[in-house]
Structure formats: structure tokens, C-alpha cells
Amino acid sequence: MGVQISRLAPKTEIDLETLSGKKIAVDAYNILFQFLSIIRQRYTGEPLRDSKGGITSHLSGVFYRNIKLLESGIKPIFVIDGEPPDFKMKVLRERQKIRDKNKIKWEEAVEKGEKEKIMTYAQGALKVTVDMVGEARKLLEAMGIPCIEAPSEGEAQASLLVRKGDAYAVGSQDIDSLLFASPKMVRNLSITGK
Numbered sequence: 001m002g003v004q005i006s007r008l009a010p011k012t013e014i015d016l017e018t019l020s021g022k023k024i025a026v027d028a029y030n031i032l033f034q035f036l037s038i039i040r041q042r043y044t045g046e047p048l049r050d051s052k053g054g055i056t057s058h059l060s061g062v063f064y065r066n067i068k069l070l071e072s073g074i075k076p077i078f079v080i081d082g083e084p085p086d087f088k089m090k091v092l093r094e095r096q097k098i099r100d101k102n103k104i105k106w107e108e109a110v111e112k113g114e115k116e117k118i119m120t121y122a123q124g125a126l127k128v129t130v131d132m133v134g135e136a137r138k139l140l141e142a143m144g145i146p147c148i149e150a151p152s153e154g155e156a157q158a159s160l161l162v163r164k165g166d167a168y169a170v171g172s173q174d175i176d177s178l179l180f181a182s183p184k185m186v187r188n189l190s191i192t193g194k
Contacts, residue, residue, distance in 0.1 A: 016068075023075040024069075024077065025157075025170050039057035046122070079147075
């Protein structure tokens with residue numbers, strides 16, 4: 001939900017090998033959103049697609065990122081959001097309105113050839129769908145990576161796994177995980193090795 005608490009959380013850069021042998025509870029929606037956002041065609045902002053037109057950016061990201069994590073000895077556990085809490089419904093409706101506006105602006109930017117605006121609006125128009133989550137889950141399970149469906153917020157469930165000792169840290173870009181009392185969090189968990 002975008003709370004600004006990063007100044008309260010000390011940062012330390014670590015090598016991927018530091019996490020070898022450890023379980024990381026990954027916020028699935030957060031990582032899928034990241035892949036959908038960055039794995040896009042440069043000049044149109046379009047995501048990767050299969051031969052039938054289905055979006056596959058999230059699957060490409062999930063596959064390659066997790067291959068690297070597994071090769072590094074990291075054991076990801078993907079935590080999928082369940083039903084959003086009632087208090088979040090208004091926020092979700094507002095986000096949809098923003099996505100709708102960004103979709104129109106994206107199409108206009110493509111028409112006008114405004115390359116600097118295309119990616120910004122394309123990223124602002126994206127949404128992680130139920131189908132995308134299901135596709136990612138199927139791929140993850142085929143890779144031997146466990147998936148857990150949270151009763152509600154994925155970050156809350158991931159944080160609980162860490163607090164109970166079932167995982168070493170939460171893996172997410174969203175610092176909100178700390179609000180759910182996760183004692184450890186890994187941000188920027190990527191294939192670059194840091």
C-alpha cells in the first residue's frame with residue numbers, strides 16, 4: 001500500500017550466495033507486477049506475448065529469475081494474495097481508474113510516437129490478473145517451487161512465515177512487509193547476484 005518507512009529499515013547489500021540454503025517467502029503479486037512492468041517491448045510498451053496473443057512477460061521473468069535463485073541454492077516459496085480485505089476495496093477501485101486513464105494515455109503516446117512516455121503509461125496501465133497468477137503458479141509448481149495462498153494479503157502471510165521460522169526473509173520490493181512485523185526482508189532479489 002506504499003507506506004514510506006524505508007528510512008527506518010537499514011539497508012545492507014549482500015551477495016546472492018549469502019542466501020544459499022535459505023527459504024525466501026516471495027510476495028508473488030509484487031514480483032509478477034515487477035516482471036509485467038519491466039519485460040516489455042521498448043518502442044510500443046507492449047508486454048511479451050505468445051502466438052495466440054496471451055501475455056507472457058510474467059512467465060519469462062518467473063522462469064529466469066527462479067532458475068538463477070535455485071542455482072544459487074535459494075529456496076523460494078511464493079505467497080499468493082487471497083481475497084483483499086474490505087478496507088482495501090476503495091483503494092483498488094481508485095487504482096483501476098488510474099490504470100484506465102494510463103491505458104488511454106499509453107495508446108495516445110504510441111500514436112504520437114512519444115517514446116519517453118510510452119513505457120511510463122504502459123507500466124501505469126498494467127494489472128496482474130487472476131489468470132496470470134494461475135499461469136505463474138502452474139509454472140512454479142512445475143519447477144518444484146511451492147506456492148501458498150494467503151487468506152488475504154500476501155505480505156502478511158510471507159511475514160508470518162518468517163516470524164514462525166518457516167522462511168528466512170520476505171522477498172519483495174514492497175517495504176510494507178515490515179509493517180507486518182517481518183524481522184528480515186530482501187529487496188532487489190535478482191539474477192545479477194547482489
